[in-house]
Amino acid sequence: MNWHHSCTITNNTLPDNPIVFVSEGFAKMTGYTREEICGQNCRFLQGKYTDSETVKRVSDHLKKGKSVSVQILNYRKDGHPFWNVFVILPIHDAKGKVPAFIAIQKNITKIKLSQPLADWIWVHTSLWLELIGKSIYSQIFIHNKIDGRRLVNMTADELVSLGTSRDDATYIVQEIHSLVQRENKVLTRTVKTRSLDSLGITQSSDKV
Structure with a gap:
């Protein structure tokens, strides 16, 4: 099982x-x-x-x-x-x-964390910290109720002011940027697919 x-x-x-x-x-x-x-x-x-x-x-x-x-x-x-x-x-x-x-x-x-960042509540962000190996700061995120909308705009200085180390703050910000980039790629693919579908164009994975 x-x-x-x-x-x-x-x-x-x-x-x-x-x-x-x-x-x-x-x-x-x-x-x-x-x-x-x-x-x-x-x-x-x-x-x-x-x-x-x-x-x-x-x-x-x-x-x-x-x-x-x-x-x-x-x-x-x-x-x-x-x-x-x-x-x-x-x-x-x-x-x-x-x-x-x-x-x-x-x-x-992981399914919950695949939802749009705008829909994340502070529970999601604290769980995300665990996935990137920084669960020691989960309580900070929970206490400050840092949701997805706030997360994407956080800076290293803000994280340090909340109690993280400078190195960890830098790492977390890098992971935030990666998270946003992945979501933007998914959104771009979704918009492109819907646009092609609306024009009646079927995408094919076959190479000519």
């Missing part, structure tokens, strides 16, 4: 609906061992910036024995956040009751 995909099974006949089965993928995705996970309720992955409304939606569906699918900000054992999309399905017995649930999860952090 690809570690980006994982599953768990919970026992709904026990108090607090604890996890009783953990796939290797789930353990790798979260950083916890199977022994640490089993017996826990799935909310143990929640953290400071997990959306409470999303949590309530999941809880309400489980209480009614219904399936539910959401995207939610979870946290690994090392404290690093990640975007998790999961679907929870009820397992019915012969009497129609729900003694268990099965949940299938996928880490979609």
Whole structure:
């Protein structure tokens, strides 16, 4: 199983609906061992910036024995956040009751970060820092709520004033420029393709 995909099974006949089965993928995705996970309720992955409304939606569906699918900000054992999309399905017995649930999860952090920079909130920028190896500054970005619109205009001096080292500030600015360039290339290709399509011109990859 690809570690980006994982599953768990919970026992709904026990108090607090604890996890009783953990796939290797789930353990790798979260950083916890199977022994640490089993017996826990799935909310143990929640953290400071997990959306409470999303949590309530999941809880309400489980209480009614219904399936539910959401995207939610979870946290690994090392404290690093990640975007998790999961679907929870009820397992019915012969009497129609729900003694268990099965949940299938996928880490979609990179997919979230492929969204336009203008749509990034501060959670996205802090996750991006982790991807470029500068997660030590995630809390600075979170505390100052640096979103995508602010990120693209940041200078090395501003980053230093927020608490980064000069070398790291220079590196982060370089990565910001690379990020903007990649997005501009994607936008240019999209506009070009749409323009050709509107003229009824079909692009071909075949070389003459």
